[in-house]
Amino acid sequence: MKAIPNKVLVVTPHPDDAEIWCGGTIASWIKQGADVCYLLCTNGSRGTEDTDITPQELAEIREQEQLNAASVLGVRDVVMLHRNDGELEDTTDFRRDIVEQIRKVRPDVVLSTEPYRFDLSWHRDHRITGQVALDAVFPYARDHLHFGELWSEQGLEPHKTGTMLFWGTERPDTFIDITKVMDTKIKSVMSHNSQMSGRTEEEISDLLVSRAEEVGKINNNILSEAFRKVTFRT
């Protein structure tokens, strides 16, 4: 993997996951010339304790917040699948949707959620997104006869992605320095107003910085985000 990839696809389960887990990496790469696109899998329609809001209202708010957060980071495009929060399944349809975006964006690196955690709880949508994204990268996006209609009818050529980076992992082996973009990451997370649960900007900022410091303890005390890397033959 090159230090700064040319093209990046972020396959993210809910509005706010990408900013919280890899907003610094995204901001840093974009500043250095990378082209980054998002695929947002769900509409986040159930992420609230507010009993006065409907799932439809919440989805609308959260999808707009996701667009705002992505624009803070400089993400070029956000494609939304609008699936309901908590209802992701490992289906052929979901896999095809991810394969289609991989073949359109043609990324060097795909970022997504770690599907395999043993000692920590993990949202079902996170587990399934990571697993389906991994399968979509290899082998489904790579071989033209998988979802052959994308190739024969839409002209989407197969694509080999070189690297996947999983966030939220228990076994990090790849660390990205986010020191210079910490403020941008904080601003992008703050775009998710509905998810702040009454916390102030200062509290959110402290939380994100202390997380980056914690991760940095195994990276020369540099403010960092951590990933598990999977490399594919291209």
Ligand SMILES: [Zn+2]
């Ligand atoms: Zn999530």
